[in-house]
Amino acid sequence: MASQNLLLLPGDGIGQEIMLEVKKVIAWYNAKGGMSFETDEGLVGGSAYDAHGKAISEEDMAKAMACDAVIFGAVGGPKWDDVPYDVRPEAGLLRLRKDMELFANLRPAICYPALADASSLKRDVIEGLDILIVRELTGGVYFGEPKEIIDLGNGQKRGIDTQVYDTYEIERISGVAFELARTRRNKVTSMEKRNVMKSGVLWNEVVSQTHQNGYQDVELEHMLADAGGMQLVRWPKQFDVIVTDNLFGDMLSDVAAMLTGSLGMLPSASLGAPDGVTGKRKAMYEPVHGSAPDIAGTGAANPIAMIASFSMALRYSFEEVAAADLLDKAIAAVLDKGLRTKDIASEGQATVSTSEMGDAIVAELDALSA
Incomplete structure (x- = not known):
């Protein structure tokens, strides 16, 4: 070869x-x-x-x-x-x-049978776990502008990070999630914070439209990211593919890592x-x-x-x-x-x-x- x-x-x-x-x-x-x-x-x-x-x-x-x-x-x-x-x-x-x-950042969280007792959660909660977090990796708050610290005077400063997403960025990452779900258990959970963030409102709208336009055979559910973090430690086996933005994906995938027993068990692919x-x-x-x-x-x-x-x-x-x-x-x-x-x-x-x-x-x- x-x-x-x-x-x-x-x-x-x-x-x-x-x-x-x-x-x-x-x-x-x-x-x-x-x-x-x-x-x-x-x-x-x-x-x-x-x-x-x-x-x-x-x-x-x-x-x-x-x-x-x-x-x-x-x-x-x-x-x-x-x-x-x-x-x-x-x-x-x-x-x-x-x-x-x-x-597209792919982070699988798989609980090997031999390690079911290594997790801090009960065996029945994580035994057989196999979920995939699809994290958008090149947009959002890590790359948005402005990104700076401003001196306001009088000993005060202001730190600024900007959460920015365009339609095409959300379309392509959700498309990856839907395609991968078709090779697994055919379910996608989209996580954002549409209740307090305008970028979350757009995220929700675009994921829904992408689903409607080409992936209606895949089950789609929406969940607020903080509730998603809670559900990951309550009953993680309810999830198949989770798609989310750069910031929430960073945090939620670390939560998922500990379900498997250790951060040392979690690989990733960035495509x-x-x-x-x-x-x-x-x-x-x-x-x-x-x-x-x-x-x-x-x-x-x-x-x-x-x-x-x-x-x-x-x-x-x-x-x-x-x-x-x-x-x-x-x-x-x-x-x-x-x-x-x-x-x-x-x-x-x-x-x-x-x-x-x-x-x-x-x-x-x-x-x-x-």
Whole structure:
């Protein structure tokens, strides 16, 4: 098969460690999975700031624009708390999303059977959980203008962030949600705050119209985002696909992550629109968790979300569904055997290191493909 080009951006903190485990998986697919991935590596976040004085260099940004998929670790840490706002580590991630036009963020929350007791919720509430949050990623309050702090005098300041959405942005993200729902349980829940936000009123109207125009076969319900957060911890299995804006998607997906037992279990895919010639999408895959500087270098990080993010790359960028299914099964098999990193271990349960978890998943790939 033709080689696929991956750009690896480990970032900061545990991003460096979990990326090592993804490299093991990529090497396995190259050697035994009948695939050909060529990898390049760059800097992003605090590591890029240390090297270049900015959160991502123009050279690495160009690589990201040209590759078939970006595999991203995590950025940030207290070391860079005092750097200028526009070159803070997170600015590199935001630029990648914006310049690559990665408007659709897919965040699955799946409760592996072996981890049903790792959640803070009761087993019957989360056992068998399989939901997908579709978050709009390039609009809303994170990118709206004006965005500034104004000195009002007399020791007073005003911070301004602007929530902005245009019709087309809501149409395209809701279209993605409806299309994905058709491959699942055929239900979409749209979440916004139309009771207090004009952008929420527009969101509700456009999602409803998009549904009416082409997706009437999919069940659609609307829910206020704060009520949605409550329902996620009350009875999450009522949901199939949740579509929401950038800000609420950020918060609600973190809530969903804890349903699965740990942020270390939640992968994500950020996708652009198919181009008009090849049909390929620009894409970036990353775990939902952060750089966790408190455990960086200790070997305690859970690499599963990072490895599962690569599984999403196999599925969405390369259409290698069987290969993605194999990797998902390998992760489940390791958990079924009782291997746990610290974040998903029960009290008194033995734990394995980041590297040992990665090795175990590769060993399961061997066993399952034998």
